[in-house]
Amino acid sequence: MIRSLLTLLGPAHAPRLYRYLAWLVTSAVLQGLAVALLVPILRTLFAGDLPTALAWLCALAAMVVLTCIAHYQQAMQGFALALLVLTTLHDRLGQHLMRLPLGWFNTEKVGRLSRSATSGTLMVTGLFAHYLGPVVCGVVVPATVALTLFVFDWRLGLTAVLCAPLIYATHHWSANAIAANDQRVEAAATVAGNRVVEFARYQPVLRAFGQARGGYAPLHAANLAQKHAGGSMLAQTFPKLLAGGLTVQLAFALLVGVGIALAATGAIDAIQLVALLALAARFVGPLAEAAARSGLLRMAGNDLDQLVSILREPGLPEPASSQPLTAPGSLAFEHVSFAYPSGPTVLKDLTFNVPAHSMTAIVGASGSGKTTITRLLMRFFDASEGQVKVGGVDVRELSNAALMAQLSLVMQDVYLFDDSLEANIRVGSPDASAQQVAEAARLAGVDEIVARLPQGWHTPVGEGGASLSGGERQRVSLARALLKRAPILLLDEATAALDPQNDAYVQAAIRTLMHNATVLVIAHRLPTIMAADQILVLDEGGLVESGTHAQLLGRNGRYAGFWKERQRAGGWRLERATQGADRG
Structure with missing residues (x-):
């Protein structure tokens, strides 16, 4: 997706994208570290070591301030990038379309272009404003928490790491299925939109041949296909989203079970168990939010791919400098x-x-x-x-x-x-x-x-x-x-x-x-x-x-035959017009 975003923004704005991503990852890492500080705070607090607890609390306060600064930076830069896409993308598309060969502009591609330039643009701006941040945090924050769990107890850390492939596989399957359904809905909507335009534009032809009465069969078929695609989207999306959320909850349940087992065998005390379970809860929270947003992220990714595919279409090559004319007007x-x-x-x-x-x-x-x-x-x-x-x-x-x-x-x-x-x-x-x-x-x-x-x-x-x-x-x-x-x-x-x-x-x-x-x-x-x-x-x-006209007639070839045919057609029209006038 990063390559597609770089193509969308253009080389001039690549540094802005990298800065945004750097602040986004930094903000997520700081969030994970801030949560990890809860463990020593709770441990020293329950142990009655108030001065050490206060010291850890001050460290937490500093970490929260840094987190807020990083979050503010990534949020503002994300909104700035969204505004950049909203204000410049249409101009970039227009400039690029002028360089494409005319053969590119068939009905299907023009229909997709229309949808991409309207609803697709809004979805892509949502990548920076609403979707990318929660999903990145939903991956980086749990990863940071899992690594800190290793510091406090390697067994809980190992459990969290072992849960990661299952969570990833489930979300990957869910997001891909949602993206595939979205593509089917998009294709059906594009065909339906083209049929509506066709139905409106060619009303004179349809009415002249009596095809406008009782509906227009291609439009009806396209609308029906769009309806079925939308119903399929609803029926298949929710179960996959629920599967993703269920996997996250199973991971949390496994962490709780391992923690209780460790406490029961005396490997860790009850106070440490409470602190580590609080950390484990923060492990699954961002994952749940990422699961909720991953479907929207993939849908926005589909729109991004559509826009980028247009911008990557090779235009007719132009020379670096135009050659001077040697025979003007010829x-x-x-x-x-x-x-x-x-x-x-x-x-x-x-x-x-x-x-x-x-x-x-x-x-x-x-x-x-x-x-x-x-x-x-x-x-x-x-x-x-x-x-x-x-x-x-x-x-x-x-x-x-x-x-x-x-x-x-x-x-x-x-x-x-x-x-x-x-x-x-x-x-x-x-x-x-x-x-x-x-x-x-x-x-x-x-x-x-x-x-x-x-x-x-x-x-x-x-x-x-x-x-x-x-x-x-x-x-x-x-x-x-x-x-x-x-x-x-x-x-x-x-x-x-x-x-x-x-x-x-x-x-x-x-x-x-x-x-x-x-x-x-x-x-x-x-x-x-x-x-x-x-x-x-x-x-x-x-x-x-x-x-010349005279030379070609003299050869009595293809042109002469064409000329005689045109003369006969002209004479027929003239004769018919004369007969009509006589009858009048």
């Missing part, structure tokens, strides 16, 4: 192959070049690897083989800041934050002036949206931009790209599902961006493809054709 793939984790190969020996200040369109069937190209350029993943270059430099030789400064990304599925319209545009450049924001909005057609919103620029757009249409969200995303003024713009099917009005704004914004930036566009719209300086045709992760 893009290149050189013999690139790539496969997603636990998936088939998506790109196979892919090679192409995109010159600076040009427009390149990528076309191909679904699953041919088009979106993967943008993900590798943004370094959401690293290529399995070959080199992905931005500005003439391998993206692995650029710092994240240097790479992101070169790129802007506009995707088909745009996410807007639950903030004002202006704040969502300023994501592209937080320090931009009001005039620059207004100009970017005008070029993307957002000013037309602003004019009809009730609070103008300050209108909240809702979670995910729910108060705007898909086309309007796309325009806001383009305004971000315009405001960022990055040398390279990546458009991942950004115009695939736009109505004519929104498409006109988007096409105008793309033409504006082409004057100052390199544009790489994944598109299905014919006008967008025709305007490209070069067209790359992908099939099953490989480049099968490249050239």
Whole structure:
């Protein structure tokens, strides 16, 4: 657990953790020694040696003062560490998540992350504030008492030491069982939480297909599994806690029995027996408290392991210093192959070049690897083989800041934050002036949206931009790209599902961006493809054709077939629309 705590706190705070543990152990040892002083005090007091008893009593008073000082120090440092975790952990998690590859973020891990960042964080802070101290004292104080028993009577000391393995084994078994049950409850709760979010988020789909009536089967199953896991936790936890407490009481009973046997045989006198039994009582007291807290400690340990496992996830490596660009504004793939984790190969020996200040369109069937190209350029993943270059430099030789400064990304599925319209545009450049924001909005057609919103620029757009249409969200995303003024713009099917009005704004914004930036566009719209300086045709992760629109049509190959199919689809839509108008 110490290694996990060091990972959680970070190297900078390791000395604070060691100081806390040192004070904690010191406090526990002093408590054990203070209790041990009861034996000579009682022995001299019953023997009528009042001056010696007073001397031992003064020693006890000094030991109590030292114990109080040590306990105060460990308690304050424990609370300080708990506050440190509470105030810095979320920031550390956020910084680390930014370095993880995109493939890490699956539904299960995001669900666990959500629980770990909320209830898990509170449980971990309880380690320092409530759980670790009693458990450490519950081990160190009895150990100290057992050693002092050897000083007063080796037979009672030996009895206490022989009881230790049984007590340890019982508590280890109990704590492990509780931890395993807690993990099952945690897993069930995570699945149930994910199902609740899924049920709420996809209500339009569920209602459209009549699946919202009478409940949602996956949510019902997840809730039932969570209920069963919680019931199992209650049924199995209490017997194990009782077993731990029973072992402690059996150890005390054994000590009492040995002490009485020694007194009966005259090995020790009655006065010494009373004093040693008082010491033996202090042996089992902290053990009982440790038994009561050990289950909570292991549950908090589970949350600690979850948080630490996230912090130990290897991020994409970054160079110590970013290499200077040799061909600003250019893009290149050189013999690139790539496969997603636990998936088939998506790109196979892919090679192409995109010159600076040009427009390149990528076309191909679904699953041919088009979106993967943008993900590798943004370094959401690293290529399995070959080199992905931005500005003439391998993206692995650029710092994240240097790479992101070169790129802007506009995707088909745009996410807007639950903030004002202006704040969502300023994501592209937080320090931009009001005039620059207004100009970017005008070029993307957002000013037309602003004019009809009730609070103008300050209108909240809702979670995910729910108060705007898909086309309007796309325009806001383009305004971000315009405001960022990055040398390279990546458009991942950004115009695939736009109505004519929104498409006109988007096409105008793309033409504006082409004057100052390199544009790489994944598109299905014919006008967008025709305007490209070069067209790359992908099939099953490989480049099968490249050239201009006219060159590719002249070859009568894969692209020509794609073009004819798109023309037929466009003509069918136009014909249907015309027939509908005639009937009207």
